[in-house]
Structures are given as C-alpha cells and as structure tokens.
Amino acid sequence: MTTHETDTPASADQADTGALPKTFDPAGIEARWYAHWEDTGLFRPERPDAKPFTIVNPPPNVTGSLHIGHALDNTLQDIMVRYERLRGKDALWVVGTDHAGIATQMLVERKLEAAGDKRTNHSREDFIAKVWKWKEESGGTITGQLRRLGCSMDWSREQFTMDPHFTQAVLKVFVDLHERGLIYRDKRLVNWDPKLKTAISDLEVETKDVAGGFWHFRYPLADGAVLADGRDYIEVATTRPETMLADMAVAVHPDDDRYASVVGKEIVLPITGRRIPIVADEHADPQLGSGAVKITPGHDFNDFEVGKRAGFKPADMLNMLDGEGNVVQTADGRVPKEFIGLHRFRRDGTDGAREAVVQRMKADGFLIPRVTKDADGTAVEHDAEPRTIATPYGDRGGVVIEPWLTDQWYVDAATLAKPAIEAVRSGAIEIVPKTWEKTYFNWMENIQPWCVSRQLWWGHRIPAWYDADGTPYVAMTEEDAQAKAGAGTVLTRDNDVLDTWFSSALWPFATLGWPEKTELLAKHYPNDLLISGFDILFFWDARMAMQGIEFMGEAPWKRLYLHGLVRAADGAKMSKSKGNVVDPLGLIEQYGADALRFFMAAMESQGRDVKMDEKRVEGYRNFATKLWNATRFCQANGIGASQTIAAPPASSAVNRWITGAVVAVQGELDRALADLRFDAAANAIYHFVWDDFCDWYVELIKPAPGGEMDAETRAVAGWVLDQIFVMLHPFMPFITEELWHAQGKRPYELIVAQWPRPDAAVDADAKAEVEWLIALVSNLRAAKNELGIAPGARLDAYLAEPSAAGRRAIERNAAAIERVARLSSVQFAPAPSGPAMQVGAGEDVFVIPLEGVIDIAAERARLEKAKTSAQKEADSLAKRLDNPKFVEKAKPEAVEKARADHAHHVAEAERLDAALARLG
Template sequence: MTETAITAVELAKTFDPASIEARWYAHWEDKGRFRPHRPDAAPFTIVNPPPNVTGSLHIGHALDNTLQDIVIRYERLRGKDALWVVGTDHAGIATQMVVERNLATQGVKRTDMSREAFIDHVWEWKGQSGGTITRQLRRLGCSMDWSREQFTMDPHFTTAVVKVFVDLYRRGLLYRDKRLVNWDPALKTAISDLEVETRETAGHMWHFKYPLADGATYTYVERDEDGNVVLEEERDYIAIATTRPETMLGDGAVAVHPSDTRYAPIVGTMCEIPVGPKEHRRLIPIIADEYPDPTFGSGAVKITGAHDANDYGVAQRNGIPLYRLMDEVAAMRSDGAPYAEASARAQAIARGESATPKEVDALNLVPDEYRGLDRYEARKRVVADIDAEGLMLRVEDKTIMQPFGDRGGVVIEPMLTDQWYVDAATLAQPPMQAVRDGRVEIVPKSWEKTFFNWMENIQPWCVSRQLWWGHRIPAWFGPDGEIFVAETEEEARAQAGNLPLERDPDVLDTWFSSALWPFATLGWPDQTELLAKHYPNDLLVSGFDILFFWDARMLMQGMEFMNGVPPWKKLYLHGLVRAADGQKMSKSKGNVVDPLGLIDKYGADALRFFMAAMESQGRDVKMDESRVEGYRNFATKLWNATRFCQANGIGASTSLAAPAATSAVNRWIVGEVVTVLAALDKAMAELRFDAATNAIYQFAWGTFCDWYLELIKGQIDDETRAVAGWVLDQILVMLHPFMPFVTEELWHAQGSRACDLIVAQWPQPQAEIDAAAKAEVEWLIALTTALRAAKNEGGIAPGARLEAYLAQPSPVAQAVIGGSMPAIERLARLSAIHLAPAPAGPAMQVSAGADLFVIPLEGVIDVTAERSRLAKALAASEKERDNLAKRLGNPAFAEKAKPEAVAKAQADHAHHAGEAERLAAALARLG
C-alpha cells in the first residue's frame, strides 16, 4: 500500500474486520510506524515480557499485550518518541523439551549426538518454528518495533549475560555452593521454587520403630493437658513417622523438641536405622531441635538433610552429615563403594571422626540390594523389609502435599547438588528502597505488601541448570577443582596459568538472562544512544504471576548494573483471564479460550476493547464471549455513524482545535469532547483501563451516535458539518489505542490526511464547556428519554405524536422550546407544547429537569383499561417481591439453601422490586 493510495473512500455497507486488519498492519509495519521517529521528543519506553520462543498466543498474552499496546499507542499520539521493545526468550527447558520430542519422532535421543550437534538442531528448529507467537502478536495489532526484535540468545545479548555473570562473581555476589535444590528427575536439572507446583495427592504415612543402640530401654511417659499420666511403658525404640520411607537410608539423626519430656531420657543417645543388612546398620544420634512439633505424630522426626528442605536446616544447625541417596533420574545411587564399607565409614563419622564434604558426598549409603531401583520401587522394598522384621508400627492413608515440576510433570526430589547462586538478599536491598521512596510505583499499590514480603525473605537464587540449550556458564574447573570465572576461555586459562581446564557444562537459568531485558535490549554493555535515551523504561506491564520470576529480578539486576537506576518508573500488575465461571483456564478442564479464534470471529478490535474494558485493577478478567460480540457491534455502530456522516457531506476535519460553533447542539458536543478527553486522560494516567474504555464507549455510542447525530438530522449546515467532522475525528483518535484497525480505516475513509492515524496528534480542543448549551441539550435529552419510557410503560405506540402542557416553563425550557421545536417534535414526538395549564381529564406527567409536563391521554389510550392492567400487574409484582423478601429474611433458607438458590432469589427480588416501582410510577402518571 502506498501513501497516495490512502484517500477518502465510500465505506461498504457492512463492517468486516477481516478485510481491513491484515492490510493496515502490513501498511504500518512497512512504513515504519512502530519505530521511534521523533528524536527531539520526550521518550516513552516499554519492554514486553518476552514470550517463550516455543509459545503460541494464549488469552493471557492477549490481555498483557493489549494493555501495553494501548499505552504505547496513547503515548505515541501524545507526541512522545515511543519505543516498544519486542523479543522472545530462548526458554531453556521448554525449548530443549520441544526439540528432544521432535528428535524422538525420528528415533533419536539427545544423548546420541554431541552437544554442539544438538544446539545446531535447536537453532534449526527456531528458524523454522520459533516465530509463531510474533506473527500472532501482529494479528492482535501490537505496534512493537519489529526492526529491533530481540532474542535472549542473540550474540549481543549473550555478551551482556556473560558480563553480568562475571561481574557478579568478582563482586562477591555470585558463588558456587552445595545446597539443597528442587531436582526435576524428568528434565534432569535443578529448577527454582517458583517452578514447582504443590498438589494434593493420596499418600500414606508409615510409622516405624528405630531401635535404641545396644538394646537400651527407657520409660516412655505420655501425659494429657492437665499433666495426668495417660501412658507409661518401657520402650527400646523411638517411633518416627514418614511419607518417604526410601529416604530413611540417608538419615543423619532423629530430632525431638527440647521441651518434649517423653524423650528427655534418650536425647544424646543413639538409635538404629531399621533397614539394610543387620550386621551393617548405622547408628544415628537422637538430638534436640526446635523444628519438631511435639503435638504432631510421635513428636520425633528423622533428619534426612540431603533430601528434605526442613531437614536440611536442622542438619545445618546441628552439624549432621548430608548423605545423598539418588541419582539424576531419582533412582537409588549405584555408584561408590559397597554398602558395608560406606556404612562403616558413615558410622565412624557419626562417632565424631572428621570427614570432608567431598568424602561425605561420595558415600553411597544405599544397601546393595536397593541400588539402581526407582525411588518408588525402593520405597516398596524398604517398607516390606521393615514390616517383615516387625519394626513397622502402622500405616495410615494420608492426603499429602507433593511438589511437581511445572514442566517435567513428575514429583520433585529435593537434592543436594553443586550449583551457582546469586546473593539475592544483597541485590534485593536497593529495589526495596526504590519502592519505598517512590522511584518505582507498583500499581495496584496492594501488591506492595506481597513484594516486600518476598524480597525481605528472599533466598539465594540458584541460577544454574543442567541443560544443553541456554547461556553456557562462563566458568572453568582446574585439575584440583579450582574455579576460574572469565568472559572468555583465554582469560580463564591466563588466570589458571595455562593449567588444563574443563568448562562447566551447565547453562544459566532463563530468568537470569531475561532479568537484563530492560537494558541489554537497548545495547548494553555498549553505551548506545538508544540506551541513553530509553533507559530507564517508563512502564512495565506484567501479570502478577511473574512478579518474582521476572519483575523483581529485573529490579535487582537493573539497579546493580545501571548505576542504581531502577529499570522502570512504574510497574503495572494485571490479573489473570479466567473462564466465565471464575475457574482458572486449563486444557484438562477444557475451558481454554483461543484468542485467535475470537479474532477470527469478531475481529481484533473487539477482543482488545473487551480486554481493556474488563481490566479492573486488582481483579481477574472473566471471559465473556457475548461482551466481545458486543464490542464488535460497537465498532459496527461507529462504522454506520461514519457512513451517515459521509452521506451528509461530513468529512475529515482540517483543524486540531474545535471549529467555531453558534448553535446550542454544536456548542454542547464540543464541550462533551472536552469532558470525555479529560476523563480519558485521567484514566490513562492512573492506568484505569476499564474507566478509559467506559469513557470513550459512552461518548462514542451514546453521546455522539445516539444523540448528537439524531439532534442534527434535517438541519446539517456548514457549521454543523465542520463540527460533526471534527468530533468524529476526535473519537477516532481517542478510540485508536483501543481499536486501532477500524479507527485507522475510518480515519482515511473520511478524507485525505496528512498522516496515518497511528501517528496523528492527540486531541487539543482549545475549547471550554458551554454551560448554557449543555443545560439546553441535556434538558431536551431528559424530556425525550422520559417520554419514551412513559409511552413504553403506558402501552402507547413509540411513534404516536402527543401534545403537552407546561404551565410554568423554566428559562431552559423556554430557550429550547423557542429554538429547537423541530428537534423536540422529531425526537420526543411532541407535535405541540402549550405553555399553559392542562385541561381537565386523564393525563400522564413526565419531567425534564425542573419542568413538569402534563400530557392528555383522552383518545390516546383506554385509560380505564390501562389503569386496571397496571394495577393488576403492580399487585402481582408486589406480591412476588414480598414473598421473596420473606424467604430471604428466613435464616433457615439462607443457611440451608444452595448458594445458587440464594443468589437467584436475591436477583428475583430485585427484579420484582424494580417492576413494582416502575408500575407504581406509571399508574401515578395516569392520575
């Protein structure tokens, strides 16, 4: 499409979104309309949360990107040098899974090839299939600067990632440590706490005896709340309960609470792990620690520090060894020395012999007969063997909360491994201060509490992943395990004195690289002009569900590497899109909504407007297809209004300021533009998308289409053409951020333009509200509305022309009747208004402002029959209203009835109460 091809055209009778959307988007992109093009203007910058390169547009993406596009189009129209940075994330785990599945269809495993060959396959896949979501974002109308599209594995981005890693290491903010992590056995990698889903599952709680060493016994005494003895017996064991018997093999201690008098006699003694060959069973200490709850179970808990997060803390506090039992697929370890040898060494360590962490980690304490078994098969064997020996007290069914990997889909295994960590607690301090002092505003403010709660309790951030696809960690290991961190292998070798080095095989967590998004996308670490102008960004829009995944980490990295300057000034957190019944959407529930299907059916403009209209700060969006259809009807309404304008010689405006107006209706509509513009600007400043859409919707549909165009029919002179064309232009500009396609089409259909609407100027009416004109037109609207309602309630045909009497007209009434009687006759269907008292006889009364009109009904309707009909209907509605009120007032109904029954009764009561009020008013009008 060329510039000269865009001229005024006669619109088709029917609005068809599909026929205009692809055409206009291609035009905008081809002409560079999405690029910053005002070098001397103030910048406005947002970056999109980069979707996974594996992704397809889902309804959450549609909401997130619609809100961003509304803001960027709004600021572009306001004259800002607007930049919306776009790109995709390499999505380490997700992408590796996709490519591995593709290879599996060819009978090939990742491990059948070299790492380099696999990476080549990933890049090949990206070239062929990795652009799906970016094409779909175009269909939504997103005005992103595609000329600067980024990918988190681009060479310049990789340079930034490596520099950040090395700099953090040199600053003492990044280190390698052996700690407990969430291990995904399906993906064979560590994952973060945020990538773990906790689910309720049916499980068991096994109760076992741990025999005391050397056959020792003690007096076990159990008391009630009053201190009375309820059980006293001699025991040669301590009872523990566990949902994971296979981890008993790695126990380092049994812990009881210091205040638990039942076990005081045996604290400091040893007990035996009741599994494995008898001659090689280990003895472990019974210790006191604050962690066990004396009121839960037996009050004694086994401490398996290498396989449970809580146990890990107890072990760290008490110097308990950490014995790893499983391999990368959560099978019982099969490496290392035979069990007898390993058990003997562990027993020596338990007696106090010193051992290095490396030696402890090498010990495989899995009995030989369990080695190599899947963890659940090992569980069965452990339970059966303990039971056969008579050391199982009981087993109970129990619902347990189990952690699952959100991508691997299997139960997560807490695992003691060597990983790289970022000192998040130190990095979190500047962002918290930035939020406290207002340099970063979180909207809605209610999310601040959640932000601070997480940041104040933040744990070290594990940033290494055991994958092949991703940013390779820039660290090399020497022959004796020395670590050399550098930006290049040459630098590392120089540090090592040319010792032989082996590179760390791990890659970085995807969120580590995406945390650099606000500044690395602008060219950092190079000091580019783009970076100087567009950092910090002005706004970040994201779902609340990635507040910690991404938003908080951007704050940490941005302030650390950009001289303490936060990456953006404002963070807007929106809700989730839920199904119509409020449930979370999921494929398993079958309630997922495809945004592309909605676009096919109703157009992108309708879907966008729906998203914005339903986005109310702090609330989730409930999907409602009927409302999407309603907003398609709104676009159709505007389309038809423009066709009316074309048919009446109303074309494009030539003035940014409002044209001169003398008639009341024209002075009024100019003032209404001033009013809606102020409301829209206020809503956008506060990021109240729902308020913004409501303001422009009510003005365009109600004020302009329903009233102004009706008021000017039959009296469209040159002044009115100029005003009407100008008002329509203001609507198109104000509506453009929400409905870009239809507004651009109508903008050009109205006449030749100096520029596309997307880069036009935001309204500047340079006018004021005319109070007198406003009062006159609103009086006329009130009269028309009241008469239409009265006719409807009185059974009078809408087109019936009536006469009215007004004994004491107000000044406003006199002005309107004197100057706009043709409009009154056309709209209110009053053939005459007599400024005199009404004659005697049946009549109805209607009000407009302070004026009370009396309208004789003799010969118009059968007043007696109508009065009888209304009285019967009123009695019936009052009866239903009162019966429902009685039912709702009965406590038994509210307590026993289903919630939906109560809700229906409340709705029915409200309906009948409203009907009774309406019918009583109609009856009163008849006199």
C-alpha cells in the first residue's frame, strides 16, 4: 500500500470543527480535491516495482469540448484506472489530444475569414504558426473539462500528436512502411470534398437521402450499327447527367441477348462527339432499367473498376471537374467551351453543369421524357422521373462528395490487416462484447487501400520529395532524400499532409517514447485495455491494431471494450438539429460530477446504447447525499476512521452480518469489473451502500435515546464505512475522498489507499439472523401501510410456535425489534381472539391484534372500494390491449404506457386483496 503523508485540502467548515456540514455541496469539494490530486502527483504515484496497468484515452480533437459521449467513455476509463490503482498497480492513463487536421484548419480559417482575411494570403509557414498560436491560447478547453469530470490522467506526460517526438514516430512509420512496400503512390478515385478541397476517407462520408431525378438518354450507335429490335441507339439512365461529359464506355451484361450484337462496337457520345466502346461487364444488371449503364471511370467508384476491367489505365481516365467542382476541359479536349467553368450543381440561382447538360440533350433530341397521367387522364411529359437518392456528404465540409481521380498516397491495409485479424481469432485481443467480432472481421477481411494523404497545410507533412520527372524520394529528412536522389537533383517537397488517423494509430506506443527503447515503453506496452465507442472501431481501433503489431510485434492492448452511444431519453440519436443534445458540464454544475459518473456506469450494459435520463442523475446525487448523511450519523456517534485493513473482531450478529456483506459486495465488484460489467458493479455497490448500510445497518445499530454505542460496533461501523469509501471511489471519487478525510487524519489519500482485504468470510448464521430481522421489519411496515396504521404505532405481537431461528433472533435482538419494528412486546403464545393481521418472517408467522388500533369495518370498506376501482381500471386496460387494432395502430409509446398502467393496477388490486386477507 502506498503511503503519502500530506496536508489535505479540508473545507473551511471542517477545518474548524472536524464535523461535516449539514448540506452536501459537490462544487467546492470537486475543485479542491482535483487540484490537490494533480498537484501532488497522485494520478501516477511512484510504484517502480508494481505490476503495470496501462490504458490510453482516445485523444479528443484539440478543437473539441466535452460532449456526453466523452463523459461516458472517460468515466469508464477512470473507473478502471482508479480501481487498478487502488489494487496497488502502477496505473498509467495516457492522456493527450489529437491535432485534428481538417477540424483545426477549418476553425483557424474561419477565424481569419471573420477578420476579413484568408489562408491563401499567408505562406504555409505563417499559417501554421497561426494554428500553433491558436492551439496554445485556446486548444486546451477539453482537457480542462476532463478534469471537471474527475479523470485521473497522468497530466505530467500529456501528449499531442504534433509534439516533436510524436512527429518523428509518424515520419519513421511512413518511411518504414514505404521501404517495406506497404505505402505507395497511386492514381485512384478518392472521396473528394470540394469545400475543403481535400480527399477524405470512406469513414468520413455520411450518406443522406436527397430528392433527385433519374434521366433517360439516347446514346446513338456509331457506324450504322443497330440493335436486334432495330433501334440505332442504346438507352441509358443516370442520376448524374453532368458526368456524361467524361463518359468513356457503355456497359451491358455479357449474357444480355439484347446487346450481344453490338458488344465491341462504339457509341457516338452526344454533346462531346467522343466515340466510346460498348463493353460487356457483369456490373450491368439486365433487370435494372434498360440493362445498359454509362461508364464514367473518373467520377464513380463502380465505374472506375469497370473501366480498369475494360482496359483503361487510371492515368488515361478522364477528369471533368476541378477541386471545387467546376467543369474543366477533359484530356481529349471534347467538352464544348460553353460548359467550361460551370459548377456541377445549380447554386445561387444559376444553372450548373447538370441543368446545362439536360437542356442540351433535350434540345438535341437525346432526352427520353418520362410520361405520366394527371387526374383527368391527360399525358404529361417530364424530363426525369423523381427519385430519392442516397447521396454522400462530407461529415465536416457538409457538401456532396465528388469521386475524383487524383494521385494520392495509400497504405496496403489488406496486408497489415491479416495479423490484426489473427490477433482477435487467437485471443491475443479480446473484444468485449464478443458480438462485435463479426463486424470487425467483416470489415478487416474486405478492407480497401487506405488513402492517407490530405490536401491540407496543418498536419504531419508527407516525407516525400519529387524530382523534375515526378519520381518521389521518401526519407526522414530532406538531406536523406537528396542523398537518395543524387547530388544536383532538384527536389520539391510534397505539399500534402497525413490523414489524422494515421498518426493516432501510433498512440499506444508513440506516446511511450517509441521509436526510442524507453523504460516506459518496455513496461507499459502492450496496454492492458482500450475503451472505445464502437463508432471508431475502424477509424482508430483497427488501425492501432495493425500498426501496433507491425511495429511492436504484438497487439497494442489485450482487451478492447466497445461501448454504445448515449442517446436521448426517447432513444433518438442526439443532434443539434433535433435540439436534444445534453451538455455534461451542465449536469455536473447541477448535480455534481460524481452523480453523472455513477449514472454513466450504472447505465452502461456491454454494448447497449445508454438512454439519457436526468432524473436518474438526480437520483444518484441523492445517493451521494444519503452517504453524506450516514457519515454524519457515524461522526455523531463517535465512529471515526478505522485503524485496520482487516475486519475488526465482531460478536454481535449485526456486526458479523455487515462484515460478511462487505466481503460479498467486494467479490461482486471484482467479478463485475473483471468482466467489464460496469452496470453490475455500480448496482452492487449502490445496493450495498443504500440498502445494507444506510437503511438497515445504521438503523439497527442506533443506540437507544440517551444510550451510547458499544466499542465493537463503533470499530466495525468505522471499518465498513472505510471499505465503502474505497469501493465506491472509482465511481464517485470526489465525495469519497472528502468523507475519507472527514472521518479522521489519514496517512494517505483515498486515491492511493488499499483495495479492501477484509480477511473475513460471510457468516451464514449472522446473515440468516439479520435477514430474518429485516424481513420482519419490512413486512410489518408494509402491513401497516396497507392498513393505514401509523408507522410509529407500537403493536403487540404473538408467535405461538416460533422456529428455532426466530426464537434466537427475537431473544438476541429484543431492543432492536422494539425500536425498529415498533413492537412493544413479542409473546411466545397464541394471540387473543379478535381481529388481527398476520406478518411473516422466515418460517415464522406473527399474529398482531388490531382491536382498538383501527376501525376494522371502516378499513375493510376502504380497502374493498379501492380494490374494486383498481380491478375496474385493470379490466378496462386489458380489453384495450386485447384489441388487435389498438396494438397495431396506436403509437408504440401509447401501447407501452397502457401495458405499464395495466400492470400497475393489477399489482394494486393484488396488494389490496392481500390487505383484506390480513383483516381476516
């Protein structure tokens, strides 16, 4: 156990009196303790010989601020780090931020635009200097917010993906992969964002359903060729008519008899006059439309593959758009000049290339109109049939993505993926929940080349230099590149930077000092656990697995835990447009970080999405208050800090029972956290603290008025309270640390205390005795409530034939039974005749006379009336639920409410029936 003698930051109220204030106020507590933990280095105490536990946080964007997903992700990580630190391990939680290439450049460019400036007015170096200045002044927002949440990260080693040591690691990985043939330059289609003017990955594209059209065109056959039905044209249909300016072929299915006679012949493309071949390819679906498909390999991913199969080299594929989406002349010079410079779509009220192409095709007689009939049967012609089209948008630029043919740098992801796939299959990486394995395998086994170059200024500049012929020389430095190219060769540096995810894929080992062979790297790689949202499984997790195995020889972590999303209360995805986004900082202000953290843990059920419920957050604030008040009770009765890690000796059943309950809940916690069942762990400690300790133990050990608590009970209660602070600390670190010190002077802070080692066992006899007592009190209170008897009313009870356990419990706990159960006496004899109620406890049934306690007739009438009303409501709801029309047509939430109401009224009728039975 680590000891850390220090002056602790007690509150002003405590400093003078040693007693807790009456009111629990989390705000001041959280600020004081977090600053103290960080300032004294307690997030990573010196434990050179301890077993390591290592976890890295998914580095948030340097532009970011804490959202509810971050709150979930980082709470789960902090629970595990605090838990392992309490278990004595050298727990390292690596923290840092990502330079976020696109997001950061966009932010700084917007700031320039707001000042009437723009990026291109500056040199690359000057603009990057502005980004660094912004980062130093404003880039730490989210790290401050992580502190508000209570994240016990090793801030002394805070990382940034553009730190000099990290940049060296990124460059080395690029150079090494290139030398191994796993990074190469190629001309391929990419997802091009015309607003940001950069390539983006498939994972950064979001698909939206957009209202569009489906245009049908005649493409004339060349040289007098005709189809079997006599037509001298092929009909093609497209949702993107503007791309016909760069068409290079028409594809038909090899088995489509309609076109067999013209495969290999040519089309004279309208508008451009370009002669293009008719090719046979299985991409064309004979059942879809005319069965013929226009092929634009420079602007469609499927067409690109068809074009390659048809023999077109990527270098020869036609490009008809510039980086902003404006029409440019194709390599063959076939685009008429009136189209040059048009934007691909209509904007600002001006027709774009799409409208111009359709108008020209219509004017020249190549548009095949769609005919519909109006209400009176009159035929109406339309240029296109309406269609809802799944359209790709850039998730940051917000405009339609253009498949664009460019030279880019690619990683051979398929080769890197193979050992990462095997790592999961062999168990070297355990994915939790296991159900995500199928998704992982499916993506990894079908992985495409990874485009890693981005046309930005902010980021890791690609370490490649080109000679006059465009030959790249890849090296760590310009001097090394020059040596490769030869003296006198003029070299020009590649302008592109690397995809942000390329650098963050090195996070588990570059943050530990790689490529240097540091002691930190030797001890803390591989990491023990990665906790991640499932939404970055492919962005980040899979890529870390690939790079970790490639460069370190083993998987970067032993376990990968994938949690769900935090959704709105109705299950909808949170979005600003819906107005249902929840600000975690607002919840922390209102209820405290501990309450929000506990909510996140209690609701996290292995992979299921978390539904936001502010009432439950409030409930966990009440839970914290309950513990606060229980500690105040202990202080008022002379119960202070325990002097022992092992459980104190105990003779009374109540003390032996609570000691065994600590043993049991610790076992539950250990098992749950070993299985990463955060909900089970949170619920176990919640019920122990609220039910066992606060509701029952505290109640059962209260001394009689004017009396004093015995020394044994004070010792046991103080020890149990200490164990609660330790076990609850990973979930609620602030209140537990405050209460830990409120109980007395300690040689060390709770954050570095010892995880419970009770050196005790569950005492079955004591457990049975106290559970019998609890059953008696609970059942008696319920019976009083059912019959309208005041809770404080003292009653007499008769037990004619007590069980051995019952007799023993009554004799040993007479004072508690009188005080807690409000039984004036318990007589081992038959009850006198007259109205009475029966209350059970274990095998025993108590008879409690009611003569003179309540008006039996009036109470029976009240219960009968209430039962009839409840039964009537239940029957009415049952009829509604039995009606198929209601179940099928009503809103799901209405059906669910009806079922819940029905269950409530049925339960109420049963409760009232039981109350009537008590009256005899």
